[in-house]
Amino acid sequence: MAKNYGILVCLLIIALDVVAGILGIEAEMAQNKVRHLKMWIFECRDPSYQAFKLGLAAILFLPLAHIIANLLGGCTCMWSKEDFVKASATRKLAVASLFFSWIILAIGFTMLIIGTMANSKSRKSCGLSYHHILSIGGILCFIHGIFAVAYYVSATASARDHSRHRTPATSQA
Template sequence: MAKNIGFLVCLLIMALDVVAGILGIEAEMAQNKVKHLKMWIFDCRDPSHQAFKLGLAAVILLSLAHVVATLLGGCTCMCSKEEFNKASANKQLAVASLFFSWIILAIGFSLLIIGTMANSKSRKLCGLSHNRVLSIGGILCFVHGLFTVSYYVSATATARDNSRHHDRNATQA
């Protein structure tokens, strides 16, 4: 059973990110259904409560997927370029995947928040058009899922390699 836990964690992370991506795209579609007036780059739009709820759910699920992957994957840190060059391929992949997952999280999270707040009940927004912000944030959720699963798999492989290495050294001593 313990060997299947990694597979289930990967499935959980991907499911959270895929659902977040779908909700972001659905929020964009709900936002496009409300009445709006467009002149050049300016857009006056009534807020969509449905788009707000879907966008908020997407933000929460994206955050939850990142937290699950980061906490269950463990800490994979490197302090210098020399340490990175000496590290195993699994550890290098873990660090690179974690780095890119944080960047994609920051961009996707920001886009989803901007789109969600544009649909807040207290706003009748007239200003620069926020076209496709929610759907781009939703698409980035899918990309985030790929990097976080890559991080989780490589971080757990690194931890397993380190424990085997320590076990081998303990039996030799």
């Protein structure tokens, strides 16, 4: 039973990313309920405290899912071209999933921060409109969940395969 916690970790990562995504989309909907005046590409909008709270919660859940996937997935690094050539398919999948999860985290996290800060109480301003920033950040949370789970599964499978294929002579070195 102690070794079969992988499905629970996957469900936790997916749940955190889904909650972050839903909160981001809900923040966008709360932001759209606020009174605003639009003229061409410029827009004057009152901040939405509800959108700010929802966006802030999404900002907290997204990196939490990423941290859990990375800490429990372990380190899957390749330092040279030789490492890449020698690596198994699961290890290559782990590295690719890790790379894409970091990219999606950076973009989604940035979009959630921009959308949330636009709804800060001190930000009643006019300027370029930021439409759909929070909802796109929320959608990226869903995509992040897919890559984070793919990383966790492939990294743990790669580590398990690596430990099975080690011989007693290599484990002493």
